[in-house]
Amino acid sequence: MPGVNAPTALATGPGVSEGASGVRRAVIAEDSVLLRIGLVKVVEMAGFTVAAEAGDAAGLLAAVAEHRPELAVVDVRMPPGFTDEGVRAALSIRREWPDTAVLLLSQYVEERYAADLLAAHTGGVGYLLKQRVADVEEFVEALRRVAGGGTALDPQVVSQLLVRRASDPLERLTAREREVLALMAEGRSNAAVAAQLVVSESAVAKHINSIFTKLDLPKADADHRRVLAVLRFLGVAAPGR
Amino acid sequence: MTLPPRSRRALLRLRRDLLFLAAGVLPHLLVVPLYLWAAVLFGATVAGSDSDAPVILAAPLALLCAAGPGLTEVQRWRFRALCGVELPRLGLRRLRRQFGYNGLIGPLLGALELLLLTLLVAGLAAATVLLWIWAVPWQWRIGHPGYTTQAAYLTGLGLLALAAVVPLAAGLVRLENLVGRAVLGVSRSDELERRVEDLTASRAGAVDAADAERRRIERDLHDGAQQRLVSLALNLGLAKATLTDLPPKAREVIEAAHREAKDAIEELNHLVRGLHPAVLDELGLDAALSGLAARAPLPVRLRVDPLERTAAAVEGVAYFVVSEALTNVAKHAREATRAEVTVTRIGGILRVVIADDGMGGADPARGSGLKGLAQRVRSVDGTFRMSSPVGGPTMMSVELPCPG
Structure with missing residues (x-):
């Protein structure tokens, strides 16, 4: 596609494999036909082939079972109940087909759904406000990140989860460290955090190390510590491993 | 004859x-x-x-x-x-x-x-x-x-x-x-008693009808205007991202339209959210409040006792109270740096307290927001109290009887 610049060095997170071999397929579930057409365009722009489109959760699950896509982009509020069909579908997709990453889209984000999602899976999930699709480049980046096993949480989800948290060891973090952690929680890489805060990448790494120390996180592999730090930050219980 | x-x-x-x-x-x-x-x-x-x-x-x-x-x-x-x-x-x-x-x-x-x-x-x-x-x-x-x-x-x-x-x-x-x-x-007291019963029933009907109407409008806007706006913003975003060889003037126009479409989504979202959030029906008051607290322009500490679900009308009023109160704090509370929302349930009473550390001096008699708030609280037999001495802090306390 002409003029599409792949976001520079933004895609990281656990197990991201940019430009993996083979065709990457996606399934889209959205009940508004108008928006579905637009979503198809953006998903294709991100380098996916749209294998199927669905208008409800049942159609989505059938499509995922049939095509086994790398990514499912799912609207939360779908027929018949117009409540949280998408969230429940996402949870069962992640449970039954762990190779399919799910990005949830919603007019409003709710921390409760985010907590459900994160409590079950720390990678390959995303939860964004619908309006984020309008910022095409960032959205494309989020799609790739989630498909690569990373996360993409809307800043509003993060701030909602923070509202819930009572006082805890996080009080020990400096304001800057908390900013870094919030961006990490959204699913951003060190480079993206550095770009956002206008600091060097090494400064970000230093902050992150300091965060790990202050939160008494075990010196396991870096990705796992990262996930744990974010979960602790969001006040979500880590999934049993 | x-x-x-x-x-x-x-x-x-x-x-x-x-x-x-x-x-x-x-x-x-x-x-x-x-x-x-x-x-x-x-x-x-x-x-x-x-x-x-x-x-x-x-x-x-x-x-x-x-x-x-x-x-x-x-x-x-x-x-x-x-x-x-x-x-x-x-x-x-x-x-x-x-x-x-x-x-x-x-x-x-x-x-x-x-x-x-x-x-x-x-x-x-x-x-x-x-x-x-x-x-x-x-x-x-x-x-x-x-x-x-x-x-x-x-x-x-x-x-x-x-x-x-x-x-x-x-x-x-x-x-x-x-x-x-x-x-x-x-007797007169019998007659009054019957009249009170009649009025209570018809008022409950009116409150429920208004609630249903809010839900319907929310649903209509969600399925209609909101999806259209997102689609519009998405198409403008696509144009912005793909049509890189346009003359600068055309790009400027597209960028301005893109921005405005996103602002319109924000505005409409905010309005619709104030009507009756879908999550209130699905997950209840507790879950619905975090969205409100997170969107407030100042830090809000939210403390909600584990609640059982109660009548939809009562949850709706409690949500509205917090929504209006936080809007009020953001708009009027001078020098407020933080707010605290506490929701507790004691027996058959749901108590909602919103406090801020602003300069106080709020008067419930003035300002249609507070008046509307007090009216909606009264519509479910609740009580509304406010203390806002000059110099602060401001505290708003609402008690709603909840059956069951």
Whole structure:
């Protein structure tokens, strides 16, 4: 596609494999036909082939079972109940087909759904406000990140989860460290955090190390510590491993 | 013979009044013989002349007691059928009042009715004396030589009596109506009680209807305008991202349109969210509040006791209270740096407290926001209190009764 610049060095997170071999397929579930057409365009722009489109959760699950896509982009509020069909579908997709990453889209984000999602899976999930699709480049980046096993949480989800948290060891973090952690929680890489805060990448790494120390996180592999730090930050219980 | 409508109406009314009064004589006076019987037996008991009297005395007294409810029913029928007045079915309630009417007031009314009917009969007899005097045996007429003159006077008197019967009957009917309704009718407190019940039910209906309407509007906007706007912003975003070889002016226009579309989404989202968030129905108050707290432009600490779900109307009002209060804090609370929202449930009361550390001085009497808030709280019988001394802090406390 002409003029599409792949976001520079933004895609990281656990197990991201940019430009993996083979065709990457996606399934889209959205009940508004108008928006579905637009979503198809953006998903294709991100380098996916749209294998199927669905208008409800049942159609989505059938499509995922049939095509086994790398990514499912799912609207939360779908027929018949117009409540949280998408969230429940996402949870069962992640449970039954762990190779399919799910990005949830919603007019409003709710921390409760985010907590459900994160409590079950720390990678390959995303939860964004619908309006984020309008910022095409960032959205494309989020799609790739989630498909690569990373996360993409809307800043509003993060701030909602923070509202819930009572006082805890996080009080020990400096304001800057908390900013870094919030961006990490959204699913951003060190480079993206550095770009956002206008600091060097090494400064970000230093902050992150300091965060790990202050939160008494075990010196396991870096990705796992990262996930744990974010979960602790969001006040979500880590999934049993 | 055709009468002018006015006279016909007057005659019909008179007939109705007389029927009503005549029908009252028997039920009103029925207790009198019982009284007399009881009085005789009582006399005998006191005098000791009849050793059975004290035992038999129980009979008229029991009959008096038993007659009450039955006579009340008769009176209900009489008022309804002959006067068009509906009295409540008392059954065995308010026995004192029933006895008061049937046993004490009734005989007096009965006496008045009897008197009136006697006046009517006597008046009729006197007024028509010249018509039937010929039937009186001639021996009597011979013995009373001046009887024709007397008969003429008597006719006049009879006509006067009949003329008096009309207003007297009307007056007595009115008196009976007053007394009957006052003693056997619905009391003012009963009437108010019923009215309160009616109003409570209809208000609950109105509140529910308004809630349903808010939900419908939310749903319509979500399925319609919001999706269209997102689609519009998405297409503009696609144009911005893909059409890189456009002249700078065209790019500027696209970028401006893209920005405005995103702002419109924000604005509409905010408005729709204030109506009735879908998550409130799905997950309840607790879950819905975090969205509000996170969107507030100042740090909000949210503390919600584990809540059971309660009536949708109550949850809706509680949500609205927090929404309005936080909007208020953001808009008006000078120098507020943080706010705290606490939701607790104690027994059947849901308590919502919103506090901020601003400079205070908020007045619930001014500002439509606070007034609207207080009104919605009252619509579910809640109480609204606010303390905002100059210098702060401001605290708003709302208590909502929640059934179940």
